[in-house]
Amino acid sequence: MNIENTIQSALGTTVRKLNPLGGGSICSAYTAALGDGRTVFVKTHPGFPDMFQKESRGLRELASAQAVRIPGMIHSDANILILEFLPAATIQNRKHFFEHFGRSVARLHKRSAPVFGFTEDNYIGSTVQKNLPQTDSWREFYWSHRLLFQFRLAEKNGYGDGHFRSMFIAMEKRIEELIPDDGEPPALLHGDLWNGNYLCLEHDEPAIIDPAVYYGHREADLGMTLLFGGFSDRFYAAYDEEYPLRKGWEQRMEIYKLYHIMNHLNLFGEGYYGQVMTVMQKIVR
DSSP states (O other): OOHHHHHHHHHSSOEEEEEEEOOOSSSEEEEEEETTSOEEEEEEOOSSTTHHHHHHHHHHHHHHTOSSBOOOEEEEOSSEEEEEOOOOOOOSOHHHHHHHHHHHHHHHHTOBOSSBBOSSOEEETTEEEOOOSOBSOHHHHIIIIIIIHHHHHHHHTTOOOHHHHHHHHHHHHTHHHHSOOOSOOOEEEOSOOSTTSEEEOGGGOEEEOSOOOEEEOHHHHHHHHTSTTOOOHHHHHHHHHHSOOOTTGGGGHHHHHHHHHHHHHHHHOGGGHHHHHHHHHHHHO
8 A cells, every 4th residue: 555645545635744653552643744835744554444443433432422532533434544743742740641641531430321232343452342232231231342352362372271171160159359340430441551652742641542432331441550660659649639549459459450461472472471471460360
């Protein structure tokens, strides 16, 4: 695919300069300076013909909450995704930024829906993320659509040995204790909220990118934030000030980390096996 020609065909303007960006493990990413004066962000080569359309619908869902800055949608099809380019800036004041960020995510989570799930399945990385059928039980949804789905995928990929299976069965026996049906309304989630998927813009304005959107228990988003070093303590304090969390939320974070660590096992291989087992041991002890 000639990227410049594809952009020109989609947007009706020339490409003056195309700059590749690093960091993507699934798609190729670029900034494109256009003949009409705009600079846009471009993704190509997803390997999945519906990936970009699903990402664009997730971005629109997040934007509809008007809670946190989301890159504007410009064009998507099976081969290319073109978004508003949001230039990242250096965080000037970590306390100020993370206060804004925590409150923004809390406001995002106040956007609700009648049931858990989403109107379509989408992707978490390059793994299918099951959002259908939707259900009014968070426990049922998270167990079947998240943990059990990843466990069966791990078995298919050759990681489901006896120790893995026994630990997973032990978790299942404690499902009512581990996954609450606590009356929390389904919250609009980013779905993959780690420290590679937020930006600091000018004036310490937060923005979020690369979502895996669905409506779920808001604690699930917070669990992902605690992987890979976590966010600033001020993020969680500001979140709790804006939208108070239920008592004991910290103790429930391991079960929400597990989905993402299992997904990393399935995406990137046995280097994550030990981490999966460690987290399951913490959960069932």
